[in-house]
Amino acid sequence: MDKKTASLSGAFKGNTEPKSFSKNPIKGTKFTIAISSAKGGVGKSTFATNFALALKSTGSKVGILDADIYGPSLPKMMAIKNKPESEDGKSLIPIEQYGLQCMSIGFLVDEETPMIWRGPMVTSAIKTFTEKVLWNNLDFIVVDMPPGTGDTQLTFAQQIKVDGAIIISTPQEIALLDVKRGIKMFDKLKVPILGLVDNMSFFESEDGEKHKIFGEGGVEKISKNYNKEFLGKIPIDIDLRVAADTGKPLVEECPDHKISKIFIEMATKIKGSFL
Amino acid sequence: MDKKTASLSGAFKGNTEPKSFSKNPIKGTKFTIAISSAKGGVGKSTFATNFALALKSTGSKVGILDADIYGPSLPKMMAIKNKPESEDGKSLIPIEQYGLQCMSIGFLVDEETPMIWRGPMVTSAIKTFTEKVLWNNLDFIVVDMPPGTGDTQLTFAQQIKVDGAIIISTPQEIALLDVKRGIKMFDKLKVPILGLVDNMSFFESEDGEKHKIFGEGGVEKISKNYNKEFLGKIPIDIDLRVAADTGKPLVEECPDHKISKIFIEMATKIKGSFL
Numbered sequence: 001m002d003k004k005t006a007s008l009s010g011a012f013k014g015n016t017e018p019k020s021f022s023k024n025p026i027k028g029t030k031f032t033i034a035i036s037s038a039k040g041g042v043g044k045s046t047f048a049t050n051f052a053l054a055l056k057s058t059g060s061k062v063g064i065l066d067a068d069i070y071g072p073s074l075p076k077m078m079a080i081k082n083k084p085e086s087e088d089g090k091s092l093i094p095i096e097q098y099g100l101q102c103m104s105i106g107f108l109v110d111e112e113t114p115m116i117w118r119g120p121m122v123t124s125a126i127k128t129f130t131e132k133v134l135w136n137n138l139d140f141i142v143v144d145m146p147p148g149t150g151d152t153q154l155t156f157a158q159q160i161k162v163d164g165a166i167i168i169s170t171p172q173e174i175a176l177l178d179v180k181r182g183i184k185m186f187d188k189l190k191v192p193i194l195g196l197v198d199n200m201s202f203f204e205s206e207d208g209e210k211h212k213i214f215g216e217g218g219v220e221k222i223s224k225n226y227n228k229e230f231l232g233k234i235p236i237d238i239d240l241r242v243a244a245d246t247g248k249p250l251v252e253e254c255p256d257h258k259i260s261k262i263f264i265e266m267a268t269k270i271k272g273s274f275l
Numbered sequence: 276m277d278k279k280t281a282s283l284s285g286a287f288k289g290n291t292e293p294k295s296f297s298k299n300p301i302k303g304t305k306f307t308i309a310i311s312s313a314k315g316g317v318g319k320s321t322f323a324t325n326f327a328l329a330l331k332s333t334g335s336k337v338g339i340l341d342a343d344i345y346g347p348s349l350p351k352m353m354a355i356k357n358k359p360e361s362e363d364g365k366s367l368i369p370i371e372q373y374g375l376q377c378m379s380i381g382f383l384v385d386e387e388t389p390m391i392w393r394g395p396m397v398t399s400a401i402k403t404f405t406e407k408v409l410w411n412n413l414d415f416i417v418v419d420m421p422p423g424t425g426d427t428q429l430t431f432a433q434q435i436k437v438d439g440a441i442i443i444s445t446p447q448e449i450a451l452l453d454v455k456r457g458i459k460m461f462d463k464l465k466v467p468i469l470g471l472v473d474n475m476s477f478f479e480s481e482d483g484e485k486h487k488i489f490g491e492g493g494v495e496k497i498s499k500n501y502n503k504e505f506l507g508k509i510p511i512d513i514d515l516r517v518a519a520d521t522g523k524p525l526v527e528e529c530p531d532h533k534i535s536k537i538f539i540e541m542a543t544k545i546k547g548s549f550l
Contacts, residue, residue: 005359006383038389039315040314040316041314045449070424071313084280111452112452112455114313114424114457117424118398123393148345148422149390173521174320174321174348174520177387182389203486205484211480215520244447
């Protein structure tokens with residue numbers, strides 16, 4: 001029998017090429033920076049909160065939007081337990097914590113409630129957060145993106161003016177594949193990539209030895225191959241994880257910590273490319 | 276002014292309660308086991324491939340379906356570079372590797388191509404993989420689920436007879452939130468939970484010291500609180516990561532490795548609950 005090699009049908013292929021859309025900035029904000037990684041669990045939310053606080057420490061007015069509808073982590077990472085208020089029953093006032101204006105689906109539902117939603121519901125929630133939240137005079141809004149290359153990414157790229165994306169990855173081979181997919185996605189959707197970060201680069205035990213648990217150097221190599229900025233490495237650090245787990249990010253809790261200094265240096269660099 | 280505390284509107288709330296559906300088993304398979312974690316990057320795919328191979332080593336016929344449309348990792352983890360064949364242009368023949376029948380969206384597209392798709396496209400791809408793949412006489416099909424609680428999870432839970440789910444997590448607090456959401460999702464969707472696995476439990480350096488990088492004991496505690504089986508701990512292991520990165524999973528490459536033995540023990544236990 002004549003066997004054919006299978007590939008994607010024309011209908012599927014057609015849909016991988018997005019159309020062009022008119023894009024609007026998020027009201028009440030100047031610049032939108034997306035913190036992204038096609039792969040989950042690489043420390044994106046820990047990066048986003050600490051990076052936002054680092055931007056704030058440079059004198060900017062900063063907000064953080066948790067765009068991860070399925071796995072919001074902002075309430076826990078920023079120790080926010082109250083619900084946002086609304087003056088008219090339609091718009092939402094962001095919650096201020098550690099000097100950041102914050103919004104997350106996790107403020108609206110019990111933290112253990114799963115959002116078992118299909119794509120169009122997610123898109124609708126993202127639109128609420130970008131159109132109905134009264135962000136107040138922000139220089140930067142940092143958007144903590146969910147993993148993947150789906151509804152949330154498409155909604156941002158097609159309908160919202162994203163000024164730049166930072167791609168986070170751990171250095172193991174299997175994660176790097178997702179980095180390449182992420183770069184191609186942003187290039188295709190015409191979102192500028194501000195740079196790549198190598199997270200959980202190594203673990204330093206008490207004797208000073210550096211254990212390259214997830215391998216080495218992959219993210220920097222990809223940055224070069226794809227002609228993107230390499231923003232630096234952040235090691236695995238128990239203080240950083242504990243601070244995230246206890247609701248006071250390290251940059252806020254301990255701005256002089258060596259890890260905090262890495263965040264502040266990156267934030268200063270990124271800010272310099274905008275202001 | 277009269278300020279109200281915001282919460283989800285009725286329309287949103289209504290949609291968090293799924294309806295009931297008629298469910299069919301995946302053709303050519305006896306039991307469907309979903310490997311899940313609401314959070315990404317916890318080692319789900321590494322677990323799924325090694326667990327499938329461990330099941331095979333107990334004498335079962337096993338297939339693995341990579342249901343992560345946005346971040347397929349099966350081609351890389353199993354070193355599969357060829358495309359699946361089709362005898363009639365509609366159905367797909369799974370690719371056999373290391374004795375497992377395998378299918379992934381990554382077999383159909385270039386590995387660096389991002390699938391920039393909205394939810395309905397994802398649902399359509401999942402239906403193709405569960406209805407049009409010629410799985411051949413399998414005892415078990417292991418499904419490597421994507422992170423989140425969205426389209427893929429809903430499609431499986433509503434339309435496919437899933438016999439049980441294994442939830443994987445790393446032990447840090449922020450990951451445990453996603454475990455709780457995952458448990459609630461499966462309970463709501465009436466998918467039996469076979470048990471929870473604590474992955475990347477600790478890192479043992481060469482001097483034998485155990486570093487609890489991501490904290491300790493959280494997954495086991497949640498298992499008890501929610502009255503679910505605790506299947507055990509898997510430490511961070513460089514051999515396990517390297518094997519995944521080089522395309523020959525550790526259970527296949529080195530079945531006598533201490534980590535392989537953990538997988539085989541878990542697989543034997545799970546198998547015993549079905550056969």
